Amino acid sequence: MKWKQQLFGMKAYQPGKPIEEVKREFGLEKIVKLASNENPYGYSPKVKAFLESDHTNHAIYPDGYAQNLRTVMANHLGVKETQLMFGNGSDDLIAIVTRALLYPGVNTVMATPSFSQYSHNAEIEGAEVRQVPLKDGKHDLKAMLEAIDENTSIVWVCNPNNPTGTIVSDDELTNFIQKVPSDVFIVLDEAYFEYVNSPEYKDTLHFVEEYPNVLVMRTLSKAYGLASFRVGYAIANEDIIKKLDPVRAPFNNSILSQKVAIIALEDQEFIQETTEKTALGKKQFVAFCEKHQLNYYPSQANFILFEVKADSDTVFKEMMKRGYIIRSGNALGAPGYIRVTIGTEEQNEEFLRLLEEVLTELGVFA
Numbered sequence: 001m002k003w004k005q006q007l008f009g010m011k012a013y014q015p016g017k018p019i020e021e022v023k024r025e026f027g028l029e030k031i032v033k034l035a036s037n038e039n040p041y042g043y044s045p046k047v048k049a050f051l052e053s054d055h056t057n058h059a060i061y062p063d064g065y066a067q068n069l070r071t072v073m074a075n076h077l078g079v080k081e082t083q084l085m086f087g088n089g090s091d092d093l094i095a096i097v098t099r100a101l102l103y104p105g106v107n108t109v110m111a112t113p114s115f116s117q118y119s120h121n122a123e124i125e126g127a128e129v130r131q132v133p134l135k136d137g138k139h140d141l142k143a144m145l146e147a148i149d150e151n152t153s154i155v156w157v158c159n160p161n162n163p164t165g166t167i168v169s170d171d172e173l174t175n176f177i178q179k180v181p182s183d184v185f186i187v188l189d190e191a192y193f194e195y196v197n198s199p200e201y202k203d204t205l206h207f208v209e210e211y212p213n214v215l216v217m218r219t220l221s222k223a224y225g226l227a228s229f230r231v232g233y234a235i236a237n238e239d240i241i242k243k244l245d246p247v248r249a250p251f252n253n254s255i256l257s258q259k260v261a262i263i264a265l266e267d268q269e270f271i272q273e274t275t276e277k278t279a280l281g282k283k284q285f286v287a288f289c290e291k292h293q294l295n296y297y298p299s300q301a302n303f304i305l306f307e308v309k310a311d312s313d314t315v316f317k318e319m320m321k322r323g324y325i326i327r328s329g330n331a332l333g334a335p336g337y338i339r340v341t342i343g344t345e346e347q348n349e350e351f352l353r354l355l356e357e358v359l360t361e362l363g364v365f366a
Contacts, residue, residue, distance in 0.1 A: 004124070004126070006123050006124060006126050007124065010120070010123060010124070013116065013117065013120065014331065015035075015036060017035070017320065017325050019031045019033055019325070022320055022323075022325055026320065026321050026323075028323050030323055031323050031324075031325060032323060032324050032325070032343060032347050032350075032351070033325045033341075034324060034325065034326050034340050034341040034342075034343050034347070034351065035325045035326050035327045035339075035341065036227070036341065037162075037192070037222060037301070037302055037303045037341045038221075038222070038225070038227050038341065039222065039223060039224070039225035039227075039274060039302070040341070040342075040343045040344050040347060041225065041273075041274050041277065041344070042225050043224060043225035043226055043260075043264060043270075044224075044225070044263065044264050044267035044270040045267075045270070046263050046264075046266065046267045046270075047225075047226075047260055047263050047264050047267075050259070050260065050263050051260070054256070054259070056255050056256055056259065057255075058254075058255065058256070060255070061251050062251050062253060062254050062255040062258060063255075063258065064250045064251050064252075066086045066253055066258050068258065068259075068262060069086065069231075069253070069258045069261050069262055070084055070086070072261075072262045072265055072266075073233060073261075073265065076265050077205065077235065078205070079205065079208070079235055080238065082238045082241060083208065083235055083236060083237060083238055083241060084233060084234070084235060084241065085233065085234045085236075085241050085244055085245060085248065086231065086232070086233050086234075086252070086253050087231075087232040087233065087234065087248070087252060087253075088230045088231075088232070088249075088252045088253060089219060089221060089230040089231070089232045090189065090191055090217050090218075090219045090221070090232035091117055091232070092230075092232060092248075092249075092252055093217050093232050093233075093234050094117045094118060094121055094187075094189075094217075095117075095121050096244055096247045096248050097154065097185070097187060097215070097244065098118075098121035098122055098124070098125050098127075098154070099121075099125065099247050100243065100244055100247045101153045101154050101185055102121075102122050102125040102126075102127035102153055102154065103125055103126060103127060104125075104126040104127065105127075105151065106127050106128070106151050106152070106153040107127060107128035107129070107130050107149070107151050107152050107153065108122045108127055108128070108129060108130065108152065108153060108154040108155070108156070109130045109132065109144050109147045109148055109152055109154070109155040109156070110129070110130070110131055110132070110144075110155070110156040110158075111131070111132055111133075111134055111139045111140070111144065111156070111157075111158065111161065112131035112132065112133055112134065112333060113134065113163055113164070113332055113333030113334055114134075114156070114158045114161055114162065114163075115156075115158050115162045115189065118156045118158075119131065122154075127153065128151075130147045130152075132144045132147055134161070134164065134166075137161075137164040137166045137297040137305075138161070138164070138166045138167075138168070139157060139158075139159075139161065139166075139168050141168065141172055141175075141176045144176075145176065145179055145180070148180065148181065148184060152181075152184050153184065153185060154184070154185045154186075154187060155180060155184055155185070155186055155187070156187050156189060157173070157176075157186065157187070157188050157189065158189045158191075159173070159188060159189065159190055159193075159201075159204075160190075160192045160193070160195070160196060160299070160300045160301040162191070162192070162301070162303075163303070163305050163327070163329075163332040163333075163334060163339045164297040164299070164305050164334075165192075165297055165298070165299025165300055165301040165303060165304060165305060166297055166298065166299070166300070167196060167198060167200065167201050167300045169198075169200035169201065170200060170201060170202035171200070173188075173204070173207075177207060177211055177214065180213070182211075182212070182213055183213070184213060185213055185215065186211070186213055186214045186215070187215050187217060188204055188207070188214065188215070188216045188217065189217045190204065190216060190217060190218050191217070191218065191219045191221070191222055192222055192223075192300070192301035192302060193218060194222070194223035194224075194271055194274075194275055195222075195223060195275050195278055195279075195300060195301050195302050196300040196301075197275070197279060197300070198300055201300065204216055205235060208235055208236055208237060209237070212237050212239065212240070213240075214236065215234055215235070215236040215240060216234065216235045216236070217232065217233075217234050218232070218233055218234075218235075219231065219232040219233070220232070220233075220261055220264060220265075222302060223271050223274055223275060223302070224261075224264045224265075224271065225264075225274075226257070226260060226261065226264055229254075229256065229257040229260050229261065230253070230254075230257060231253060231257050231258075231260075231261045277344070277345075278302045278342050280345070281342040281343065281344070281345060281348050282299060282304060282342055284345070284348045284349070284352065285304045285306065285340065285342070285348065285352070286304075288352045288355075288356075289306050289307075292356075292359075292365060294306055294307045294308065294309065295307040302341060302342050303339055303340060303341045303342060304339070304340055304342065305329065305332075305334060305337050305338070305339045306337060306338065306340075307336055307337050308336065308337065308338055308355075308359060308364065309336065309359070309364045310336070310359060310362045310364050311330075311335075311336075312328040312329040312330045312331075312334075312335055312336060312337060312338055313328045313330050314362065315328070315338055315355075315358060315359070315362070316328035316338065318358045318361075318362075319338075319351075319354065319355065319358060322354045322357075322358070324351050324354065326338050326339065326340045326341075327339040327340075
């Protein structure tokens with residue numbers, strides 16, 4: 001068969017281990033998953049109430065244009081309905097953008113380590129991938145600008161960055177966008193923006209109005225707790241959306257996901273409570289790292305990447321035996337580190353107690 005040559009040797013995205021698999025493997029009854037940056041508080045109580053009384057007819061196709069959700073989202077963001085595109089999660093939006101703009105002969109610039117799906121999709125399309133190492137855990141925007149040339153089609157800025165949780169400040173981002181050539185598409189991936197509380201981070205939607213080559217991506221999978229409903233959205237000027245929309249699959253959001261998204265957007269009180277609890281939870285991890293002199297990145301997301309001074313895979317496996325699923329830094333381009341989703345106060349306390357136990361057994365702590 002005539003496979004794309006670039007598919008040979010590629011591997012599918014590896015998500016965190018499923019809860020049921022870990023239960024079976026280690027004979028555990030309780031598992032806490034802190035691997036995929038999901039919301040430990042679930043979703044809005046209003047969503048729960050809706051799901052308990054919902055009588056949606058799932059035998060019919062959804063509205064491919066997501067008109068009701070589009071209207072609510074446009075009002076929520078203060079943008080035109082024609083400036084929006086919805087995806088089956090942010091992953092779908094990334095695939096749409098790369099399919100539209102990447103092909104053999106062009107290149108794409110991104111930080112590393114960052115979200116793996118940028119490079120993964122670029123490789124599938126046969127484009128050259130230019131990865132610029134982070135500097136102190138942050139995007140090295142100067143080096144990224146230097147990597148751009150006349151064949152660059154897309155540049156990605158993951159802000160906050162996954163897996164480090166660091167941000168690009170408003171001043172840094174403004175300076176960067178001003179210097180990127182106008183024919184290079186700039187994608188600002190803001191999957192975790194609801195969690196940011198730094199005064200250096202400003203709302204980026206004004207860039208969409210000021211620069212015709214900027215697209216902002218966000219999602220309802222993280223702070224809104226709707227990961228399984230798969231609702232991502234992009235904001236750009238109308239011309240960009242018109243170019244991208246033909247690439248989008250016709251019915252890429254289900255009837256149920258559209259309804260649930262509308263309800264979730266209306267409960268901003270839940271988002272505020274979630275982000276405040278998450279900020280307090282991060283302080284638990286920071287205190288642990290500082291107590292034990294472990295390096296950590298100042299995260300503005302709902303996770304933290306920190307040093308364990310041991311093999312990341314070993315720590316990952318030992319914590320899994322104790323009922324906690326996390327991500328090994330080896331899988332994220334950060335050996336010697338682990339990435340942990342911020343859980344509830346009780347989950348964080350137990351996790352850190354067990355981690356201290358593991359690192360003591362491994363000889364990291366005396």
